[in-house]
Amino acid sequence: MRCEVCGKEIRGPPFRKVIEGAKVIVCAQCAPFGDSEWSPAKPKPQVSSKPTRRSEFELLEKLTLVEDYGDRIRQARQKASMSIEELAKKLSEKESVVKKLEKQELVPNDELIKKIKNVLKVDLLEPAETVKSPKTPKPSEGIALGDLIKIDENLSQEKLKKSGQ
Numbered sequence: 762m763r764c765e766v767c768g769k770e771i772r773g774p775p776f777r778k779v780i781e782g783a784k785v786i787v788c789a790q791c792a793p794f795g796d797s798e799w800s801p802a803k804p805k806p807q808v809s810s811k812p813t814r815r816s817e818f819e820l821l822e823k824l825t826l827v828e829d830y831g832d833r834i835r836q837a838r839q840k841a842s843m844s845i846e847e848l849a850k851k852l853s854e855k856e857s858v859v860k861k862l863e864k865q866e867l868v869p870n871d872e873l874i875k876k877i878k879n880v881l882k883v884d885l886l887e888p889a890e891t892v893k894s895p896k897t898p899k900p901s902e903g904i905a906l907g908d909l910i911k912i913d914e915n916l917s918q919e920k921l922k923k924s925g926q
């Protein structure tokens with residue numbers, strides 16, 4: 762390592778000095794020319810995780826209950842071949858609560874939404890923006906869920922055929 766002021770090989774420990782505003786590494790002879798010392802940049806503690814957490818939090822805040830939560834609960838329950846009684850038990854709620862939920866006479870609280878998500882694997886929350894959007898026919902309207910599954914099956918069969926060739 763050479764002194765950045767005199768250019769001589771630095772013998773002994775180098776000195777980090779600020780000379781005329783520039784951070785230089787100098788020898789012991791040139792060290793007195795420096796105004797002050799500087800220290801090498803320390804690896805900064807990772808602060809990148811903070812903004813991520815914040816954005817996740819913001820996202821959670823913007824989530825709101827879907828408009829058709831009653832239908833979603835009922836459909837998910839029927840798909841799981843579960844009776845209202847069974848679902849009520851799994852949710853540790855009364856049957857009347859489940860009935861009211863499906864009729865949308867009862868708005869589930871956060872805890873209940875989580876339980877429903879765990880039991881029925883159905884998410885009753887969606888970003889708030891989509892709810893505020895004017896009611897327009899959904900693009901998937903007219904296509905029943907069964908049709909979608911059929912389409913999907915056909916696609917995967919085609920894939921199989923292609924991969925088999």
Ligand SMILES: [Zn+2]
Pocket residue numbers: 764765766767768769787788789790791792
């Ligand atoms: Zn020097």
